[in-house]
Amino acid sequence: MIFNTEQMKSSEINNILFMLPPFWDPLIPPQGIAHIKNYLKKYNYNVKTYDFNIYKNFRDIYTRYFNTLKKYVPLEKRGNFFNIGHDVLRNHMLINFINNQDDEYYIFLKDIIYKTFYVQLGIEILKEVDDIINSFYSIFEKELNKIFYQNKFQMVGVSVMRDNIAPSLFALRYIKKIDPAVITVMGGSIFSDQLLIGTPNLDYFLKNTPYLDKVFVGEGQILLHKFLSGELDNEKKLFTLDDINREALAYSDLNFPDMDDFDVKHNYMYLAMNASNSCPYKCSFCNVANFFGDYREKDPGMAAAQMMSLYQIYGIRIFFMNDSLLNNVADNLSTELQKNNTPLYWDGYMRVADNVCDQRNTIHWRKGGLYRARLGVESGSNRVLKLMGKKISIEQTKESLKSLANAGIKTTTYWVIGHPGETEEDFQLTLKLLEESKTYIYEAECNPFIFSYSGQSDSENWHNDRKILYTHVPQERIIIQDWTNNTYPLREETYERVNRFVQRCNDLEIPNPYSYFDIYNADNRWKLLHRNSVPSLVDIYDGNIDLLESRKVEIINKISKINIETNDFDF
Ligand code: SF4
Incomplete structure (x- = not known):
């Protein structure tokens, strides 16, 4: 019709x-x-x-897709499987939606899988994986039809x-x-x-x-x-x-989510909030400042009140903060949230910094509900951190991790592997840092360095080093091209390092949980390691917590505040 x-x-x-x-x-x-x-x-x-x-239906297809790929990618080449596998899924879905499944199509698909897992898959396997995407589109079309014909x-x-x-x-x-x-x-x-x-x-x-x-x-x-x-x-x-004229929406009731269509309590673990927009820093590989513009903060009292109001509507007491960086707002938000008798928890991106190294701060944040710090650790090499423009040192990283962990706050650490100029020696320092800090790391999530055509803070410096990634796939057959760097370390070496990083995490028993079952196990490990540990995610979701637990945490092994000026690392 x-x-x-x-x-x-x-x-x-x-x-x-x-x-x-x-x-x-x-x-x-x-x-x-x-x-x-x-x-x-x-x-x-x-x-x-x-x-x-x-x-x-779609979650099942997703699981089937990755389980099928897993059968054909050897363990030592899977790396951070669900992370890097998304490049394959995304590009596979693009070529499937645009093209007929002719001989050339399977050459494209082979190239896409090879450039992530570095395995050559035969035509029968490619067809098996492709059938899963065909069934996805067929189900998706039916769902669209239902929605569209009803309204x-x-x-x-x-x-x-x-x-x-x-x-x-x-x-x-x-x-x-x-x-x-x-x-x-x-x-x-x-x-x-x-x-x-x-x-x-x-x-x-x-x-x-x-x-x-x-x-x-x-x-x-x-x-x-x-x-x-x-x-x-x-x-x-x-x-x-x-x-x-770059008019920004003021923080107000109009700038608030209406989630009534989502059956929130049954479908999601977290609610979401933000207490700031954009980021005041400009790390080389990051595009946040370019996209979101000037950094601005919401009144912390307003952020806390909005969180409480969402909790009262939807009944979930843990928040995923959408801020690009929480360091500057964490103190005031914690103070505001501690005024409530009903504790709320929040989880967000932070950077390694002086204020994170100071356990008086992390304890204050923990009492105010900070549940998990998603921390950009990036590298164990001061030389690479300097190339990245991170303005942090390894000593600060170690102290930040310790300070957060001793306060019981989960530390999800993000690592960038294969930044342009990262040598094998630098990478070994990253593995060393993992080992030295394993007790203070809740989770290690590594990302191969992703090269964008532009938009990263250092894009102009890398201008001459870019090339198209999927050389076998012309633009009209994929619409959106991926780019890669033509400098050391090349992509294959980067992905090989990612595999070794994941292997080292496995050896050190540092988790990287993706399923709720994995999170449950990772939470139990964290509780055994840290006296001040936050409750498990499942217990918060189910309401099985002592509502005063966050107010009872105490400083452990008081850590002196690191002064960035006294580090011997030269920024
Ligand atoms: S990586 Fe983090 S700290 Fe650096 S610019 Fe991006 S958001 Fe800011």
Whole structure:
């Protein structure tokens, strides 16, 4: 069935659908579309939101895909399997959605798998893996049909990150086919990443996605509202904050999520919040400052009150903080949260820094509910940290880990392997740091250095060193190209180091939990290691905790505050 073919004017739109297509870890309800829903509702739009990532069918397909790949990738080459495997899944889904499955198609798929796991798979295995993606699209189409025929939407939007680009495009192409009058729109963090403004990927993408009408880059609430009010130039396809004079939405009730469509208590472990936006630093490999603009902080009293209000609505007391960096807001947020009789927990990104080394601070944060610090450790080599522009030293890293762990706060450590210029000696120092700090590491998550075409703080310096990754796959067969660096260490060596990093973690019994069962085991290990340990995630979710436990923690082995000026490392 084809609906009417005349495209509607933006000012006539009232019924709107926003979706988060698979695959994205359903830890928290999708925040981007929940914030937009709340904002547009205030202007009387009917907005429906869907998170396809909570559908059991899709979780099953995801598991089947990785279990099948696992059968054919030897243990010593799997590395950080669910992390690096997403590159394979993402690109596989892109070529599957665009191409016929001819002989060339399987050459593309072979190249995609090889450039991550460095194994050559035969045609029968490639077909076996490919069948799983075929069944995904077939089920996804049926689900889209159900939603679309039950409701008459005039605009459909997708929130797109790196890993859900192919299903997002599939959804918009399908919807446009069955109802060409619908306006299709896209936003999300992919526009700070693979589809950054000024990249050949974005230019190609905009010209070759006729089923996508409008793209909104950056905070979407005001942009979308102006578009719907007919205030933006309808001839354009791409809108950025420049189209609204970089107007930022103030922190207020309007800047709050509406998650009523998500059955939050049953589908997610965490709620989400932010107490700041962007980051005041500029590490070489990071694009946060470029995408989010100037760093700004929310009033900590407002952040704490919003957290309490969300807890009262949805009944989950642990928050995944979406801040790029919590160091500057942790003190005040902890103070505000300690004023409540109902303890809340929060989990967020921090950097190794003087204030983390001081256990008086980490104990204060623990009493205020800091549950897990997601800490950018990056490397065990001071030389590489300097190349990265991290402005930290290994001694600070060790003290930060100790200080957090002694306060009982879980430490999820992030490591970048294969930064341009990282030598084997540097990598050995990373393995040494892992070993020396293993007791203070809750979890070790390593990432091979990812080279973006642009947008990273050091992109201009690496300008001459980039090359297309999947050399066998022309752009029209994949739409979005991945890039890699042409300098030492090359990608294959980086991935080989990733394999060795994971092996060393296994030997040292440092977890990297992906399933709830793994998290349960990792939490038990943490409790055995640290007297002040936070409760397990399962116990918090189930409400099996002493509500005063965080207020009872005490300083262990008081650690002196490290002064960055006294380190012998020269920044
Ligand atoms: S890596 Fe962390 S500290 Fe560095 S710029 Fe990015 S968000 Fe900021």
